Amino acid sequence: xxxxxxxxxxxxxxxxxxxxxxxxxxxxxxxxxxxxxxxxxxxxxxxxxxxxxxxxxxxxxxxxxxxxxxxxxxxxxxxxxxxxxxxxxxxxxxxxxxxxxxxxxxxxxxxxxxxxxxxxxxxxxxxxxxxxxxxxxxxxxxxxxxxxxxxxxxxxxxxxxxxxxxxxxxxxxxxxxxxxxxxxxxxxxxxxxxxxxxxxxxxxxxxxxxxxxxxxxxxxxxxxxxxxxxxxxxxxxxxxxxxxxxxxxxxxxxxxxxx
Amino acid sequence: xxxxxxxxxxxxxxxxxxxxxxxxxxxxxxxxxxxxxxxxxxxxxxxxxxxxxxxxxxxxxxxxxxxxxxxxxxxxxxxxxxxxxxxxxxxxxxxxxxxxxxxxxxxxxxxxxxxxxxxxxxxxxxxxxxxxxxxxxxxxxxxxxxxxxxxxxxxxxxxxxxxxxxxxxxxxxxxxxxxxxxxxxxxxxxxxxxxxxxxxxxxxxxxxxxxxxxxxxxxxxxxxxxxxxxxxxxxxxxxxxxxxxxxxxxxxxxxxxxxxxxxxxxxx
Numbered sequence: 001x002x003x004x005x006x007x008x009x010x011x012x013x014x015x016x017x018x019x020x021x022x023x024x025x026x027x028x029x030x031x032x033x034x035x036x037x038x039x040x041x042x043x044x045x046x047x048x049x050x051x052x053x054x055x056x057x058x059x060x061x062x063x064x065x066x067x068x069x070x071x072x073x074x075x076x077x078x079x080x081x082x083x084x085x086x087x088x089x090x091x092x093x094x095x096x097x098x099x100x101x102x103x104x105x106x107x108x109x110x111x112x113x114x115x116x117x118x119x120x121x122x123x124x125x126x127x128x129x130x131x132x133x134x135x136x137x138x139x140x141x142x143x144x145x146x147x148x149x150x151x152x153x154x155x156x157x158x159x160x161x162x163x164x165x166x167x168x169x170x171x172x173x174x175x176x177x178x179x180x181x182x183x184x185x186x187x188x189x190x191x192x193x194x195x196x197x198x199x200x201x202x203x204x205x206x207x208x209x210x211x212x213x214x215x216x217x218x219x220x221x222x223x224x225x226x227x228x229x230x231x232x233x234x235x236x237x238x239x240x241x242x243x244x245x246x247x248x249x250x251x252x253x254x255x256x257x258x259x
Numbered sequence: 260x261x262x263x264x265x266x267x268x269x270x271x272x273x274x275x276x277x278x279x280x281x282x283x284x285x286x287x288x289x290x291x292x293x294x295x296x297x298x299x300x301x302x303x304x305x306x307x308x309x310x311x312x313x314x315x316x317x318x319x320x321x322x323x324x325x326x327x328x329x330x331x332x333x334x335x336x337x338x339x340x341x342x343x344x345x346x347x348x349x350x351x352x353x354x355x356x357x358x359x360x361x362x363x364x365x366x367x368x369x370x371x372x373x374x375x376x377x378x379x380x381x382x383x384x385x386x387x388x389x390x391x392x393x394x395x396x397x398x399x400x401x402x403x404x405x406x407x408x409x410x411x412x413x414x415x416x417x418x419x420x421x422x423x424x425x426x427x428x429x430x431x432x433x434x435x436x437x438x439x440x441x442x443x444x445x446x447x448x449x450x451x452x453x454x455x456x457x458x459x460x461x462x463x464x465x466x467x468x469x470x471x472x473x474x475x476x477x478x479x480x481x482x483x484x485x486x487x488x489x490x491x492x493x494x495x496x497x498x499x500x501x502x503x504x505x506x507x508x509x510x511x512x513x514x515x516x517x518x519x520x521x522x523x524x525x526x527x
Contacts, residue, residue, distance in 0.1 A: 130349055132347065133348075136341040138336040
């Protein structure tokens with residue numbers, strides 16, 4: 001009986017702890033986002049963060065997009081050829097990338113490259129008292145540190161996903177048409193016929209949602225990191241894991257909404 | 260200028276400060292001293308408004324710091340400066356931008372005027388010509404001096420110093436101590452210095468507050484502290500290992516711990 005009580009006690013404490021952290025995340029993010037419309041305007045810092053999050057992630061997005069498109073084309077051709085439907089390769093590659101792989105892989109890559117760096121940077125700012133220094137210089141750290149990073153991640157991910165989609169489809173075309181000799185006309189025509197505005201909307205709405213998640217989770221975990229070197233390391237790992245799981249969970253929800 | 264009324268601060272189940280009543284007088288250097296873990300930095304953070312006391316009130320002139328809005332606190336902070344224990348320079352900015360930071364944030368001054376102010380402040384701390392260096396290229400003493408220049412940039416009325424000489428060689432520590440004393444007098448500032456460096460603290464203090472286990476055990480001028488009969492004060496200023504302030508914080512018997520802990524050798 002004691003063990004059962006202990007188990008449920010632990011379960012309850014874990015759940016309450018999780019709920020508390022969720023509430024804290026919501027409060028911190030909401031109070032930071034509110035500062036978007038409050039003076040002083042943080043436009044310059046927003047541009048800097050968009051550069052840090054977006055431009056600096058471009059190479060990894062290009063590489064991931066290209067390989068995803070190429071692999072998808074190979075796998076798609078292998079499967080479709082069993083049914084004699086190689087001509088559908090264009091639509092299969094485009095739909096898979098636009099609806100699913102572009103937003104999800106793009107978001108996971110951004111989490112690994114920019115999300116981890118956001119958490120580590122904010123955590124180190126705490127360790128070295130730079131957050132307190134901003135407070136003492138009458139600069140709101142939430143307005144300067146958290147808000148621009150959340151907005152930057154939210155705005156930049158759809159753009160990166162658009163680039164991912166383009167490169168992925170182009171790479172898929174090259175492998176499909178030049179390597180596997182699928183008819184160029186049918187590749188493009190099938191893609192144009194099957195990909196609708198609804199699919200594109202589903203892709204970019206996912207990208208906006210994932211970008212927001214990356215911004216909120218990574219800034220929160222960095223801001224609340226234990227101010228020690230070990231604490232920052234743990235927070236960085238935790239940010240990548242939690243954000244990745246959250247992206248996959250949100251992906252399931254959004255996919256079922258946009259079916 | 261700042262008045263603490265029955266301040267208490269509790270972290271979880273541990274009391275860091277209790278029943279602190281003190282007064283920081285204008286245009287004076289108040290030095291808060293005490294051993295490691297005595298609550299000095301916690302007290303400084305409360306006075307600077309970086310943390311909230313668990314009980315009591317801190318009055319900045321006539322305003323209760325724990326009751327005012329964040330906006331008002333920021334307005335007050337425009338006339339405050341702080342030098343942190345590890346300098347807390349903004350890593351992404353060079354020396355010039357660190358010193359000019361508050362001027363860029365809170366004034367509409369032309370860049371030429373800001374450049375002149377930065378040059379003056381850096382000259383004051385002996386670092387003119389180092390504007391282009393990044394924080395990672397500075398030694399500990401130089402970083403402290405840049406932090407001091409940054410704290411002085413807005414000509415604040417009050418500056419807080421958290422362990423300004425810790426981790427510095429004797430010459431750098433002497434330079435920083437002299438700078439604090441000189442700038443406080445020349446600029447008619449109010450300084451609050453937290454330190455466990457007795458020699459440096461007493462050399463610049465107009466008023467000394469000595470903490471032990473989160474409580475004030477002595478208060479007065481540097482001379483009064485030097486001549487105090489209190490055994491705890493004497494032990495602290497003489498740096499003696501023997502006295503009422505124990506070196507070891509263990510609550511249990513050392514022998515018992517050795518004998519009963521698994522993995523240790525059991526004596527027969």
